[in-house]
Amino acid sequence: MSSLSKTVALLDEVGFPEPPPDAFGGYGAFGAEWEEPIPFTTITTPNFPTESLPHEVAAYVEALAESTQTPDEMGASLSLGVLSTAFQSRYEVEITSDWREQLSLYLADIAPPGERKSAVLSGLCEPVYHYESARRESENADIEQSKTEKDILIKSLEAEKNRAAKAKTSTERDRARIEAMAISEQLADFREKHHYRLLVDDTTTEKLIDIMDAQGGCITVASAEGGVFDTMAGRYDKSANFDVYLKGHSGDPITVDRIGRKPNHIKKPKTTMLLTIQPEVLNGLMDNSTFRGRGLCGRFLYTMCRSKVGSRNATPEPIPPQVKERYRQFVQHILSGQDTGTIYLSKDARSAQVQYQNAIEKRLVNEWDHMKDWGGKLVGAMIRIAALIHAAESSGPPTETPISEETLIAAIKIAEFFGAHAMAAYQAMGADETHEDAKYLWKRIRSTGQERIARRDLWHICKGKFKKVETMTPALNTLIEMGYIREIEESTGGRPSIKIIINPLTKSTNSTKRV
DSSP states (O other): OOHHHHHHHHHHHHTOOOOOOOTTSOOTTTSOOOOOOOOTTOOOOOOOOGGGSOHHHHHHHHHHHHHHTOOHHHHHHHHHHHHHHHHTTTEEEEEETTEEEEOOOEEEEEOOTTSOHHHHHHHHHHHHHHHHHHHHHHTHHHHHHHHHHHHHHHHHHHHHHHHHHHOSSHHHHHHHHHHHHHHHHHHHHOOOOOOOOOEEOSOOHHHHHHHHHHTTTEEEEEESSSHHHHHHTTTTTSSOOOHHHHHHHHOOOEEEEETTEEEEEESSOEEEEEEEEOHHHHTTGGGOHHHHHTTSGGGEEEEEOOOOTTSOOSSOOOOOHHHHHHHHHHHHHHHHOOOOEEEEBOHHHHHHHHHHHHHHHHHTTTTTGGGHHHHTTHHHHHHHHHHHHHHHHOSSOTTSSOBOHHHHHHHHHHHHHHHHHHHHHHHHTTOOHHHHHHHHHHHHHHHHTOSEEEHHHHHHHHTTTOSSGGGGHHHHHHHHHTTSEEEEEEOOSSSOEEEEEEOGGGGGOOTTOOO
16 A cells, blocks of 8 residues: 555544645645655665574685675575585485475576676685595596596407408308407496586586586586576577576486487486676576576576675685685585485474465465566475585484474575565566566656656557556556555546656656665
């Protein structure tokens, strides 16, 4: 209810007659005064609940934010991707016998240039790179031996083929043929070893599939740029090709057959994404009907990072050595684990999950109506986050004890953080059509230079966009709620005329404010 309507209702309740509107649609001494309207680009988002993260991660994230002079939410949200990198290949979580989630996460932090996104991503992933590098060095001898064994088999097969072709007797030919068939079977079963990899940055879709295939179906894409979206849209092959990104999140099988190249078959692909991108990369994503229609945008957990530019400390405290070392040891510990299996929810955690799911269901037909594709995946994402925290904090195999209610509530707090940020991100992407229509109407209203305008007159100005006067109603209601306008009825002796009254304070409003 608008402030005007509330005032009128209050006057009715106490028995005062409704006063006539003044020239600006106000209510004189009785009525509510105009207030500053809400800027269209205002983004009110909560802080990340760092207390929900494992202790070693939370401490490092806070120290990293101070050292880089970046907002806590930047490192905190991306730290979940480090947990996912460690556990996505080893565990899945079961909610019901018909509902399981893998532990892959797609995370996208949005911040303008100059916000030190690369420093934060690098700081979080440094222990991962070191672990990966150490594994690769230890595997060098085995990799070379594997290549040699394969080369020997290939050359042996060619030799037996030549021997069969040159055989002078059927007996000699049959022996060569039998040997060739045996070597062919060995080659078919040969599992070539590849260097261990956890992270990739800029790569083509085809190469990404090859890397995943070589790594048992798992990989993490970590990039401080938005080039991955260009790749999805067809930067290299001029056509949108992002099935691997859709299936890497859902776990659906990937099968690729190419002429002249080894086919790929990944039974259960698992991909995590840690992206830091600029706002212009985010803007317009919703305009790509393929991205939105196939559910790509709904898979990401967005963080709209608040800028600290202008208030940064030129001499910040560096990360304490003990905090950095504990984080390094923590990451290396979770990466080095070998156990696998299924993680389950406790009875209390399951009850909390059901309650949260029911609450989300109501939002999907109210404030999240314009982002159902995202909201419909939030409970699954929340469960994944809960399982990651549970696995990271478990003193033994996380499959031996169920997820506690406390851990699930911690994950719900994180999910609520992402819910608010998703609303801001979808607004930036232009997903809320009513909001965009309201912005359009306000621009046209301001262009008239008038202090009041009839609704029908406004429609004549905008009828290229709105087919009927009534179709403007949702956008006009948004403008009323945001405090830009009020509407009144004026008697004309016939059908009442609805007049739009412009808030006089809008002449000084800064509509580019961000909170």
